[in-house]
Amino acid sequence: MEAFAELVAEGTVGIVGASNHWIWRVERARRLATAAGLPGYEVLQYHHSYLRMRTDMPSLRSVDGNLGVVSGDHLSYLRETPDLALVAYSPLLGGAYVRSDKPLDPEHDHPGTPARLAALREVAADTGATLNQVVLAWLIGAEVPVIPLVGASSVAQLNESLAAVDLELTVEQRTKLDAAT
Template identity: 70%
Template sequence: MRYRTIGTDPATRREVSVLSLGAMLFGTATDEATSYAILDRYVEAGGTFVDTSDNYAFWENGGQGGESEELLGRWRRSRGIGDEIVFATKLGARPLAPGTSFLDNPEGLSAKVIRESAERSRERLGVDRIDLLYAHLEDRTVPVRETVEGFAELVAEGTVGLLGASNHRAWRVERARAIAAAAGLPGYEVLQYHRSYLPPRVDVPSALDPDGDVGWVGPDLASYLRAEPQLTLVAYSPLLRGAYAKPERLGDAYALPGTPARLAALGAVAAETGATVNQVVLAWLLGGDVPAIPLVGFSSVAQLDEALGAVDLELTAEQRARLDAAH
């Protein structure tokens, strides 16, 4: 395994593995025994960065979520896990009532919600401090300053370490960071967005945003990350739920003119390296001009083992140039 440091403050920064394990479906679609087996194998391989959210996975049973955090808490206790594993969770997108969703009834990012939701997450995970806490979705009903100050209070109290944002427009991330900097408060240091080798169409509405322009690393966010290298990008859904191995699963969201050429380039590099297409995608993300920590969810240990094979896969400059130029 390889590692990198996230965060800049010596009091809160952490060294994490370059491959993050997504626990979204642990405790619901992925049963406890399988979840434990994946977690155990990940730690055995040197993995140290586990990701979840307080709303995972409400859509599986029509509830409000929390099952993933609860399972991780049980696993931690059963394995005697301490602070050697970095746990990241999110708040802001938990449905306020069963049978609703984050689209029409989210908890939001008020100071009250931030405090109460973070406390519930700590209890479910069984930790004194959440290593990394994200604002899961934008909340335009609450002043940005209130959100910034609400997160900062938890950091000051020692119940939260690093702060992050997920699925926010770049200008809103910068506004929040500027407010925090001006007030001498901790700000977002980790950004979690969808990023993969194939870019999605921006004219197709998504579950996160009907405008189709939030939640993924587009040109604006990529430019922002290049200009702010101290920020860490965590890339979720990098393998498009298995669609690289089975392109028929791509659907309309990736029906762009350049998609066939990029898939052909990906296949050629995989053949040259003896790697799988999934491993090439992960290696491309790890070493890109905007380096990312891929966040990958698995339903089996075999899938995890395939992804682990990407950690030491080095693409040549020529192979990377070919991948980047395909369109």
């Protein structure tokens, strides 16, 4: 944290963030930084999307599960720590929501996925928006707001993603999406 503090002091770094750490490690680092009078993490970056991945399966980074995916622990921590921002990478699952040639990862193969996909399709039909736009609007307008990190390989994809900022889901639509398990 001292090295980050030096970079912040010289203006090279504006804010400090972490990606893909266990929440207990994030909290420990923030506590140590505060005790030492140093800048702590202000941004957390994790994989997060409407469809949920299993986090209990061993991964390349940890035998204890997939630490790079937002779980209930992350959301609970962020809800109680409003000075932290959550940036979600791969919120559109590399095109898996809209492209039949991009299947979901095996970590999405669980009983909750079909119900959540059905709810997503219903809300997209209700709003006249694309599946991707509904996913992004769901993230942006969540109780724990998310900054989605999206990529685009065409101007049309960029415009589609940008239009999600103006899509406001109703309470009923958000409840339908959140209740799907």
